[in-house]
Amino acid sequence: MATGRQGLGPAGGGCAGPGCRARRRLMPGRRMGAVMLAAAGIVVLATPGTAERFDPHQSPPNVPRNVQDWLTPEDRKELRERPEDSSVQLENPPVFGWKSGRDMYSFEVAIERDGEPYLTFVTTSNIFRPDSPLPPGAFNWRVRQLDQIGRPRRAGDNGGWSVPRTFNLREDSITLQVPDIWTAFGKAETARRPRALPPRPARLDEAKQAVFDVVLARYLKEAGSAPAFAGLRGSVAGAGEGIARSREVRARLRQMIRRMNDALAVSVLHPDEAVRDRAAGTAGVYLDGIVGFDAFGRTGHAGDDLLNIRIAKAVARAYDILYRRMDPERRGEVQRHVEFRTQAAFDFFLLNDRGNLGQFTLSSHGFQIATHVLAIAALMAGDSDRATLWFRDTYPLVSTIVTPWGGDDGGYSNGVNYGVWEFVNHVDSWDVIHNVVGFPYFETAWVRNFAEFLTYFAPPGVSQAGFGDGAEKLRPELWAEISRLYVERGRGEYATALLAAWRAHLDIAGAEADELSNALLWPRLFGVQAARSGAPRALGEIPDAAIFPDIGWAAVHSDLPDPERYSILFKSSQFGSFSHSHADQNSFMVMGHGRPLLIDSGYYDGYRSAHHDGWTRRTVAHNAITYDGGKGQPIDDPTAKGRLTDYWRCGGAVKLTGRAARAYGGDIVEADRTLLHLPGGLLLVHDRMAAGTPKRWEWNFHAAAPILAVGDRTARIRNGPAEASVELLVGPPVRLELAEGFPEPPNERLMGPAAQQYHGVFVTESASAVFETLALIRIGGGGGQPVTAREGEGGGIRFEAGRYSGSFAGGRTHLLVDGAPLAAANCAVPPRTLLAGGRLRFGRD
Structure with a gap:
């Protein structure tokens, strides 16, 4: 088996795995630029500029295209393709990998740079790293299986190739020197x-x-x-x-x-x-x-x-x-x-x-x-x-x-x-x-x-x-x-x-x-x-908010250096609910003054214990949407995925959006949640759920301290100096139900005494195929500023909150400050879409 460095010159590389060899080096490609891959019908975005270091935690998350082919994992534990489509790779050389199946084959990997052929490999391994760095640029890669005499195993017009996946390499990527x-x-x-x-x-x-x-x-x-x-x-x-x-x-x-x-x-x-x-x-x-x-x-x-x-x-x-x-x-x-x-x-x-x-x-x-x-x-x-x-x-x-x-x-x-x-x-x-x-x-x-x-x-x-x-x-x-x-x-x-x-x-x-x-x-x-x-x-020099897009987590802190701050955590993860993860896509938490307020409820008393499987891991135990008596996302399922699809920080506001329809499965066709955090302790939570059949929807929330009902649409929570209220501003008629304890209590023999927890849920009075709501969470009192919201004349929801106003409509979020659209200069992390004149329009999440 040929392996190791292949003498491909400073711009290319061999591959470092056993049974891997560079087959040929093709055209070195152009410098960075936007490239239309007409044959594949996809657009590769220009590699971001390098005037500033690329920071995945302070950039809108990359959202891959919905690519489905033989590389797409089917088994729950299979290797995900690497590099992921539409990604920016932080390491150079990047890792290439894909599911292998149980049978052994050779694979041919073709890499294009800036729209032109660049490099191909033949390998018996389904995961490898080229042994030399690649030049910066916009790349795409594809792979096909070969039979015993080197012919493509899969027939078809495309010669057995997978759909191309795209990725970008920047000049500021981490250069790794990896021995073969x-x-x-x-x-x-x-x-x-x-x-x-x-x-x-x-x-x-x-x-x-x-x-x-x-x-x-x-x-x-x-x-x-x-x-x-x-x-x-x-x-x-x-x-x-x-x-x-x-x-x-x-x-x-x-x-x-x-x-x-x-x-x-x-x-x-x-x-x-x-x-x-x-x-x-x-x-x-x-x-x-x-x-x-x-x-x-x-x-x-x-x-x-x-x-x-x-x-x-x-x-x-x-x-x-x-x-x-x-x-x-x-x-x-x-x-x-x-x-x-x-x-x-x-x-x-x-x-x-x-x-x-x-x-x-x-x-x-x-x-x-x-x-x-x-x-x-x-x-x-x-x-x-x-x-x-x-x-x-x-x-x-x-x-x-x-x-x-x-x-x-x-x-x-x-x-x-x-x-x-x-x-x-x-x-x-x-x-x-x-x-x-x-x-x-x-x-x-x-x-x-x-x-x-x-x-x-x-x-x-x-x-x-x-x-x-x-x-x-x-x-x-x-x-x-x-x-x-x-x-x-x-x-x-x-x-x-x-x-x-x-x-x-x-x-x-x-x-x-x-x-x-x-x-x-x-x-x-x-x-x-x-x-x-x-x-x-x-x-104090570190931003108060950040995302970790590879796992779909986000954190928003009122003041990161202050232990008495308030914090909001949000999750919509492509890793699903497998292993030690829960069925909690599009869920969030709130804490303050070192005390829990809105919590992930339940305890980890033992892996797959009656309490763990019967409550802690389930969607109903989280600040998330369920339906028809607590039905939600399946547990222990890597395919029950969410996706963090948007993040921006503008004018003091922070926006996060997750999509989780795939996590719910069944006839749930839409499960979008947007969190919009505004200065002064205001958190707007916009949800839109849609299903093929009518359902009784449930907006769940949980606390470490008793929940006080204020009518059917508002609840308050106080835990020492920390406080929060939850109000359903817009949505169908609901009733508020409160409870405490667990249907399956934690095993004290395994973990010792467990503190009591409290549960609230807004339940719709009647079934519907679409469920759209806007909830207001006032954190630490929310500054006492008035917040109003109503259904928009053309659909969606409009809101006003002090200096801020805007709408959630058609998958878009619009925000104004003092009646004026935000300017680009007001954004630490701008949205993807910019309009003429430096004004921002917040594009589809």
Whole structure:
């Protein structure tokens, strides 16, 4: 198989995956410009100018065309096409990927630049990254399957090609230098040990020394106590499926691994050779005890897949660091233990049809495990023949997709805390891979932008960390620790301010307690400084609103630096309701003064518990629209998608629009929601639902404090100093129904006592096929300014709110200030459509 660099010159590139080769290089193309692709019937927009850095969080979201062909995923977990149609790619070279199916084929990929043929590849892989950057421009790409003798498998007028997808590359994209697979593997198998670590510095810097002081003190305190492996093995053998006991056993195993890691760190970093030797001996004792566990037993892959691979990686690291201190027989024993554990994980997630990540990327455990397998392969290369296989099949995947649960914007669709969990559990393996083969994870767009994601959804003062499972559980110490890791690595553009804010809010100083240092021990001690990004920005310099279009999340804060602020979160996500996401497209939340007001109700008492499936994940549990007694979007369905389709900030107003008809499915043909936030604490929520048959519609809202009804169309909520009211200004006749508690209560055995929650719903008095409403939410009292609204004479809804007036009609939003249309100069993030004279007309959402 031909692979690696193909000598295509500075403007082109080969592809980095196995079985991938550049077939020919064609015309280099013109400079950037608008291009009409007449044959395909599509328009590629001109690449945006580069006078200012492109920021996906402060630009209207890209909305792909409704392209449906054989590349379109059908199975719930299949790989989505990359680059997505109509996207702006933040990385260069970009990643190309598409669903593969269960059968193996060769693929031909054709890339055009500025409307002219540019480059083609033939590859046996369905995901790859060219190994050289592409020039800026407007691109389109398409792919077709080839049979055994190189003929297109699919007949048709278009020669078996998929519909072209378009994307733009800008001059300010992130240029990645990615080693091709066999260059990377060659580095791994010839690397000197300990290869997992960067060269030992002559002196630790202040931050690393603070962490090492914690580790050293802990090691010295525990050095005199013998590890109780016999008792632990008995507990493991007797551990059934009971949650409490299994958790206890896992915690004890993690403590043994932590003690081994402490000793390993001291054996590397302590300035006294005698102390280093004693620490290495202690680490060896723990290593022997851990290797003594049956790799195929309760701690193996079948018993606990994540525990198994973490043990395998910990043992592989010890093998790497203690290599010269072990005789060949002992090395062989440790190597076999690593192989047994790693092979089971590799077989399940990379080879078999059920778990193959190349086909089915949306796996909550799979990508984390694949990343660890690649790190282990890098550590064992040259000694274990199996490492070659592991590396061959994981490197093309893990070096192209950092996480399948988000995109370049840094968002994480499964929720803030699961994103944090993934970051914490990946970063150590990222460092190993970087140190061994040179792949620059901290240069990738997702890793760079994840700190900005935390800045908007986990700043001091939040009462709920975004959407999805576990959002009600706040982890500020860990969020601060991650921020500090970014700062220490020169990625402090957003993390510096977030760290300072959490330090002030929590009075954090110095190294944290054991639990925090444990989670990020190796990255904190041995992390390599990245190339510095932008200068640190104070929270006051960061816009109060932002979108994360790849996951369909948005945040609007009244004053981001102020923990007593009010915040609005909105979601309409193309990731659907799968895994740890909920059936909550086009839902929103409101919080203020550190207190929840309008909430995602329910608790994460356990994955797929009676309460979790019966309430927390369902549309009716969110501030969203249902019908006919709580019917809404399906749970656990990646195809139940929404889409964030519009965002602008003009004249102090912020507009967000989501579309979610696909999420509801059935005969729901329209499900559009627009949030228009106006200065002074006013939030207008415009909904338009349409169905093929009449329905009794329900406008749901939920609170963490009692809801007070004021007639049939208004409700008030007060939670300490935070307050909000909900009023249905325009819409059909409704009745307001209030309730508290849950149809399926949370399991207190799993999570402890749960605070009461309260529920309200405006229910239409009669069924209708169309449901259009305008609700007013006054946040923090809403300034007392009058707000009126009425149905427009030609349809739609008109409103007046102090200085602001406008309408929602025909899928368009119009806004005036003091009776005059907004000028372009009033817009920090302008809408897509500009009219002559600098006036703005807010085009179709």
